[in-house]
Amino acid sequence: MEIAARGLVKVFPAPALSGGVPLAALDGxxxxxxxxxxxxxxxxxxxxxxxxxxxxxxxxTDAGEVLxxxxxxxxxxxxELAAYCPANPRSFYFRLSAAENLRFFGALAGLDAGTxxxxxxxxxxxxxxxxxxxxxxxxxxxEGNMQKISLIRAFSRRAQVLLLDEPFRGLDAASTESLLxxxxxAGRYSAVLLSSHSPQLLRRAAGRVLxxxxxxxxxxxx
Amino acid sequence: MxxxxxxxxxxxxxxxxxxxxxxxxSLGAAATLANLAVFYFIGRLFGGELAPGLKPYGTxxxxxxxxSLAFFGYIGTGAGSYSGRLRQEQTxxxxxxxxxxxxxxxxxxxxxxAWNFLFATFELAVYALAGVFLFGLRxxxxxxxxxxxxxxxxxxxxxxxxxxxxxxxxxxxxGNPLAWVLNNFEGLLGGVYFPVTVLPGWLLAVSRLLPVTxxxxxxxxxxxxxxxxxxxxxDLLKLAAFDLVLLPASVWLFGLSVRRARRTGTLGxx
Numbered sequence: 341m342e343i344a345a346r347g348l349v350k351v352f353p354a355p356a357l358s359g360g361v362p363l364a365a366l367d368g369x370x371x372x373x374x375x376x377x378x379x380x381x382x383x384x385x386x387x388x389x390x391x392x393x394x395x396x397x398x399x400x401t402d403a404g405e406v407l408x409x410x411x412x413x414x415x416x417x418x419x420e421l422a423a424y425c426p427a428n429p430r431s432f433y434f435r436l437s438a439a440e441n442l443r444f445f446g447a448l449a450g451l452d453a454g455t456x457x458x459x460x461x462x463x464x465x466x467x468x469x470x471x472x473x474x475x476x477x478x479x480x481x482x483e484g485n486m487q488k489i490s491l492i493r494a495f496s497r498r499a500q501v502l503l504l505d506e507p508f509r510g511l512d513a514a515s516t517e518s519l520l521x522x523x524x525x526a527g528r529y530s531a532v533l534l535s536s537h538s539p540q541l542l543r544r545a546a547g548r549v550l551x552x553x554x555x556x557x558x559x560x561x562x
Numbered sequence: 563m564x565x566x567x568x569x570x571x572x573x574x575x576x577x578x579x580x581x582x583x584x585x586x587x588s589l590g591a592a593a594t595l596a597n598l599a600v601f602y603f604i605g606r607l608f609g610g611e612l613a614p615g616l617k618p619y620g621t622x623x624x625x626x627x628x629x630s631l632a633f634f635g636y637i638g639t640g641a642g643s644y645s646g647r648l649r650q651e652q653t654x655x656x657x658x659x660x661x662x663x664x665x666x667x668x669x670x671x672x673x674x675x676a677w678n679f680l681f682a683t684f685e686l687a688v689y690a691l692a693g694v695f696l697f698g699l700r701x702x703x704x705x706x707x708x709x710x711x712x713x714x715x716x717x718x719x720x721x722x723x724x725x726x727x728x729x730x731x732x733x734x735x736x737g738n739p740l741a742w743v744l745n746n747f748e749g750l751l752g753g754v755y756f757p758v759t760v761l762p763g764w765l766l767a768v769s770r771l772l773p774v775t776x777x778x779x780x781x782x783x784x785x786x787x788x789x790x791x792x793x794x795x796x797d798l799l800k801l802a803a804f805d806l807v808l809l810p811a812s813v814w815l816f817g818l819s820v821r822r823a824r825r826t827g828t829l830g831x832x
Contacts, residue, residue, distance in 0.1 A: 352827045365827075390827075398662045400824040415824060420664040431659035433575065435582045440575070447571035448663035 341421065341500035342374040343395065343413075343531050347404035350390050350555075365390040366401065367555035373501075377527040379546030380535040387555040388535040389427060392503040395533065396424035408501075422501035423449070425494035427509060427535075429486035434479035438489045441478055442496065449497045459496035466522055467491065468515050484510040495522060502526050504534035508541050520545055568665055568673040576677030594635075594685065595692060601627045602697055615757040621786040625699055630754045632689040633713070633781045634774075636682045640721030641744045643678035644671070644728035649832075652735060658830035667817045671725060703788030711791060712784055715801035716777035722808035723773075729819040735832055753778040773804045 348369040354360035365387045371378075380388050393399040395406060397418030405412050408421055432441045439460060446456030464474055467488045473481060481489065487510040494502060504523070508516050523545050526532050536542045542549055551559040580586075605624025616626055651657035661670070693699040727740040749755060751765060752774030758766055769775045780797035783789035791798065823829040 350827075396662060398658060398824065398829065399827055400821065402825070416664075416666070419662060424662050426659070428655075430655040433579060433654065433656060435579050436575065440578055444571050444575045445659065445663065447567055448660060448665045450567075450664065 341531055342372065342407075342409055343421075343501050344372045344407040344410075345369055345391075345395065345404065346407065348391070348394055348401045348406070349403035350387075350394060350399065350401045365555055366394065366404075368404070369552075369555065369557055371550060371557055373531040373533055375527060375529060375531055376548075377523055377532040377534065377546045379542040379549040380533060380552060381537070381539065381542055381549055382535075382552035386552040388552055389505055390555075391552070392424065392505050392533060392535060395501065396422045396503050398424060418501075421499060422503055423494040423497035423499035424503045425490050425505060425507060427506040429483075429490045432478045432486070432489065434477070436478060437475050438478055438481060438485075439474040441489065442474075442493055445493050446496060451496065456496060459498075460492050463492040463495050463522070464488070467518050468512075484512060484515065487511060488515065491519065491522075495526065498529070500530055502530045502532045504532065506536060507534055508536055508538060516541065565669040565672045568669040569676045572673035573676050573680060580677070580681075594688065595696075598628065598631070598689070598692060598697070601631070615760045619757070619782050619786040620703060620788070624697070625701070625786055626757075626782065627755055628689075628693055628697070628699060629701075629782055629785050630778055632686055632693070633716075633778065634749070634752075634754045635689065636686050636713075637716045637720040637774075637777060638744075638748075639675070639678050639682040640717055640719075641724045641727065641748070642741065643675040644721075644724040645731045645738055645741050647674050647678065648728045648731045649735075652731070652832040655830065655832075661820065661829060667820060668813060671813060671816060675721075675724070701785055704785045705788050705790045706784075708789060708791045708794055709781055709784035711798060712777065712780035712794065712801070715798060715805055716773070716781065719773045719777065719801055719804045719808060722805065722812040725812035725816050726808070729815050732816070732819040732823055733828075735828075748772065748774045751775065753782075757782075773801060776800045776804075 348366045350366035352363040352365055354362050369387070369391055380391065382388055390399065394401050395418065397415035400415050406418060407413065408417065413421065433444070436444070439457065442460045443453055443456050447453070451459070460474060461471070464471070469485060469488045473485055478486065478489070491504070491507060494504065507519060507523070511519060520541075523532060523534065534542070534545060548560060548562045550557050551561075602624050605622060605627070616622060619626055648657065651660065723740070723744060727738055727744065730738040730740060751758065751761070751769040752772055753769070754774070758769045758775055758779075761769060776797040780794040780801065783794050820829070
């Protein structure tokens, strides 16, 4: 699967009567990604998260288009193709166990309960998450383990496009190494895009790194 | 993904969440019974003689209000639960995550409140058991097929109103004028606590614009008055007309409001 963005523009309107000004988050972003790993770096507010959300079909852009294998893909199609791991783990049901959360989101992504559980167990082992942690209520997990559950949710879809926003956030050294391995493996069958504020990790994970500033891709390094 | 799989996933999730709040469930059931008891004693205080407005229904006050509350409790689930659930998803931060999946709008809507309808069915059964065994109610004249038809048409209509109401939550997060109308005026103008014939003329005219008026009247006439499908055909047709317009409109409007939230980047906001 090759995913290509052509001239993506996203302007967030200011809330009505707020006196604020619209926020231009993406200003004509163009990029291409095929199976492999690409990194996205840039200062805070440069548009990394907005770009990943637009490619995931979570956001709809104001202009430009995304092509999947050369065919224009709307937000609905992108949600079928892409798995997205947000930077913030506050996207789970806190009173359910981690395993139940993964079963629920797996079902929404089309996975049956057995497949979701098997993939969750395998990924948990890879990320150094003990089985007991999977049965623990989500709000009783540590920050790092919440991040691992968020990563498992995205990886377990085995989507053709994998979008990881700050995936190393909160992980210990061993888990970071395991995640680097998982990203490399995913890159064999998926187009993986990940953002990070760690230049070292980004370069270890990604074969090429795009730099964003002011809502534009301003550079690319292999 | 299939709507059935989404419904099953949401029901399981909501059951597990509700189970984690055990006290809330027991208090809710106790409140329902206390509410019924209030109307039971009002009925005993006034009896049937002071209620000429109830003559068409062939019953006295307590059976009338009991049937209304049981019926309105269920169809009100449709009116209130969509916006409630959506708001809950927003504040938990899970709405954006759920809508980041391939789940389509109709499946999402079918699944979002499936648990509420399941629970409302259980409450309806509790109402029925309490009515029969605790308060000694009997409905010998009831035309159950006609009542079932009125029930289905009404439930669909109120679910559509609930979906439209949830569009306000999707777009504005807080401040829901339709929910305000549904919560504050449906009971007053729809004949839930008393027949609308006791309202003054100008309020009666307003009540004729509301589907709840036809819903409650048709159901009451079928259950308490023994009216058949033909006898309540006018009300059923009006409910069907409301359904025909409101159901597709509600799904379309909800899709539009989700799209708007995706465009403004407010899907994850609360």
